[in-house]
Amino acid sequence: MPEEEVFLQGNEAVVEGALRAGCRFYAGYPICPSTGILETMVMRLPEVGGTVIQMEDEISSIAAVIGAAWGGAKAMTATSGPGFSLMQENLGYAVITETPCVIVDAQRSGPSTGQPTLPSHGDIMQARWGTHGSHSIIALAPSNVQECYDLTIEAFNLSEKYRTPVVLLSDGELAHMRERIVLKDLPIVNREEFPKGPVTFPLGEELGGVSPFPTFGRGHRTHVTGLTHTIVGYPSESIEVQTKLLTRLIGKISDNRKDICKYEVHNPKAEHLIVAYGIPARSAMELVTERADIGLFQPLTIWPFPSKAFRRAAEGKKSVLVVEMNEGHIFREVERHACRAGVEEIELCSKLGGGIPAPEEMLDCISAMEGE
Amino acid sequence: MKIINKDYCKGCQICVEVCPKKVYSEGTEISDMGYLVPLVTNYDKCIDHNQIKKGKKPICELCILSCPDQAIIDDSYGD
Amino acid sequence: MENFQIYREDRWPHMFCPGCGIGTVMSCFQRAFLNKGLDLDRTAFVSGIGCSSRLAGYVYADSLHTTHGRALAFATGLKLAQKDLEVVVFTGDGDLGSIGGNHFIQACRRNMDLFVVCVNNNNYGMTGGQVSSTTWHDYLTTTTPKGNPEYPFDLSRVAATSGANYVARYTTAHPKQLVRVIEEGLGKKGLRFIEAWAACPTYYGRYNKMASPVEHTRWLKENSIHIEQMKVDGKTAEDDIDLQVTGKVTIGVLRDADRMSYLEAIQR
Missing domain, CATH: 3.40.50.970 (Thiamin diphosphate (ThDP)-binding fold, Pyr/PP domains)
Incomplete structure (x- = not known):
């Protein structure tokens, strides 16, 4: 197109x-x-x-x-x-x-x-x-x-x-x-259809975590339920079945972080790192373009959190500032990964009330951390 | 003949109740599932049995339709 | 006639209690479906939560067993995504009349092209026999131990006055009539609503002096009155909205209209 x-x-x-x-x-x-x-x-x-x-x-x-x-x-x-x-x-x-x-x-x-x-x-x-x-x-x-x-x-x-x-x-x-x-003319992923006819073999795990999709009306005669279900789709109360199901459902996302997680890093060599997503990341960009000592890690994928990429970005930083328009939802996620990356100064710049954090506010927070 | 599948019947006795010709009677034996399965004791009176004998289609089927467990079949039905 | 032409026999015996009316509705639905000659590959079944909603899992067809009360909303999306698919909804009085009440009214108002079978057993069976929006006044349930102080909804009247094209009600003591109205409804467009009163001997029956399936089935028969008989008796539709007036539930075809269905309206 x-x-x-x-x-x-x-x-x-x-x-x-x-x-x-x-x-x-x-x-x-x-x-x-x-x-x-x-x-x-x-x-x-x-x-x-x-x-x-x-x-x-x-x-x-x-x-x-x-x-x-x-x-x-x-x-x-x-x-x-x-x-x-x-x-x-x-x-x-x-x-x-x-x-x-x-x-x-x-x-x-x-x-x-x-x-x-x-x-x-x-x-x-x-x-x-x-x-x-x-x-x-x-x-x-x-x-x-x-x-x-x-x-x-x-x-x-x-x-x-x-x-x-x-x-x-x-x-x-x-x-x-x-x-x-x-x-932009970006690549599009289309749904992989389940092979024709009734669903006769296991859905899911034997197919590497994600099964092709048995669309209704095409003769698959599949049963779909919100109950814990076996690999053929029937309800089950079994502990084993539930364990397997949840492990697969959680795993198909958390095991594929590398493929799923998108993020951007600006000024990777800067000594201070701002973590921001959404509108605050835009404000932070202003700082980053003006100040070589301030970097930005912007997760485009919030969940699953791009933890490995963040740890790489946080290594050796003097301080990490998380800017959020809430009381710190991503902050604790960042904090534990920054700690593991050896960062000592980790603070939250929280803006409640429907306003957008301005670059100056972020700067004030960074200065305050340095002053301590 | 009307056959009650002992693996499906839960002994509710609805067939005994709904049959206008009293084809069924309360059973005497407990099935493996633990239910009292009714008996087919008056099949000669069965309306549909007589319909089929005359080469006609079944018209009653109250027991088959009422059975909540899909446990009753009549093996004399053609298709 | 074989008993499992549209059902998954590998799941039998089903989970329903001895004498549960849901099984009777299953038999009647199967018979009507076969009489109508519909294609299982081109029919999808959607249900909510509750005993009757488990029905979808027993049909050997594409089936979506969804969340409590929302079956009609899921079915609406499915129908609009695949407009030539026949979409059948199985639901119960709690699922449809209580938690899903608004979806019920709205789907009827839109005259959405869905076929809805509501198995009404007048209480919440799955959770152990609590009062529902169709429990009769003064009847006992685990949550109305002194008798139900509230009055019941008449689901069929709600459907009819909300705009559903076809509305019929019978009980599991009327299996042949149920087959007939299901068959008739399956051939129509718009929202078709079949309310099947069903025995729940395990709970509603046990608490209300009709603990055996036979007693409960008799109760259904004795407490229902055909709409034509109502007319003979000089009773009006208003009279039977309050079930206490006649002490009986009206059965028969309560509405058979030809209003433009949702699909017809958007495809003009």
Whole structure:
């Protein structure tokens, strides 16, 4: 497909990314600041032969998306804070049933209704642990409109490759921000279809962790359940079966960090290191371009956390500053890896209240650490 | 003949209740699953048995449809 | 007729209690499905959580056993992604009428092209017999030990007034009628709702003086009244919304309309 230069909002860029990735079903419920995605989808998706439906709530939106995925469509929903809370149970259902789908959370400030149109990164931990039970998840965090486009495609690709839900953690600022971007012709991963006919051999482990997908309506006659299930898909109460299932589901993501994790490192030789994702990473870039002594580690993949890459980046640093628009969701993850990398000074620059951390605030934190 | 599959029957006795011709009666033996499996004691009276004898299609089938365990079959049905 | 033409016999005997009406609904559904000559490869089954929702796992077809109350939402997505697939939803009174109540109303309102079978046993069987939104007033459950102070939902009336194209209700004491309405509904478009009242002797029955499957089946028969008989008796649809008026549940085809279905509307 030809590349095109356009001027888009973050929400619109997500839609364009989804369409390029092959998304053909969207279900959603209006909620700020993600509503633009629903409205843009209503205009754009039918043009490429896809279907959009506004459901009665966020629970049914993600449910419809999972249903559509089993019907063979690449499917997506988008929401914000309260809606993301409502989706948690079915997010877990997508995990255990290994349903490829994409959930965009344009984060807003919470808890509860909070600040509907202001940005926040308060859902980082919810994306990781919001649904109950032991599991792994993939979550990506863009920091500008271009990354909204790129990472939406990446989210679809990862969801297809690993048969798993992928969360794209945008925010209120990105959602409404308008920038010039390139609609790049990025590689697309398509769903691998299960061999024709009924599912007669084991799903999953004998196939190296991720099984091809037995789309409904093609004669596979497969049973899909949120219950712990055996390799043929039947429910089981066995401890052994559950252990094997969870080990595989967790392993297929955590064992493939190297393939899944994307990150950027700027000024690798600097003595101070900032860790930032999302909008704060943009502020940090300003510092990094001006100051050779300050570096930036920006995880594009938040979950699983790119721990090895981070440790390499943190080695020999005088200090590590984590900048977050929450009370420190990634901070402890960073702290333990920075400690292992031998860093002594590790601090958090936390901005609550719906504002974006300015470069000066980061600088103040670094100075304070040096002063101690 | 109506045959009750002892591996599936859970002894609910609904067939005994619903049959208008009293083809079934309460059993006397406990199955391996631990249930009292009814007996087919009046097959001659069975409506569908008589239908099939006349070369007609079954019209009753109350026992087969009502059986919650899919345990009843009639081996005289053609297809 | 063989008993396992659409079911996974390798999973028999099934998990349902002795005398559980769900099994009867299974037999009736199979018969109607075969009569209709539908293709299992082109039919998908979706269910929620609860005893009746386990039904999907016994059908030898593509089946999605989902989360509590959300079956209709999953089914909506599946149907819209593959519009020529027949999508059948198996659900229960707790799944559909309580936790999934809004999805139920909305799916009926959209007249979504789904075939819904609700096995209504008037209580939560899977968790041990708690009160549900269809438990009769004053009836006993583990969570209403002094009798249910609330009044029940009439699921079929909810479906009919919300806009479902076809609504029929029978009990497991009426298997032949159930076959007939399932068969009739399968041939229609839009949302088709079949409510099958079913015996739950283990819980609802045991707490309410009808512990044996036979007693419970008799109760179903004695406590239901055909819609045509209601008309003869001079009773109106309003009368049977409150089940206490007649003391009986109305059975029969309660709505047979030809409203434009969701798919028809979006494909115009």
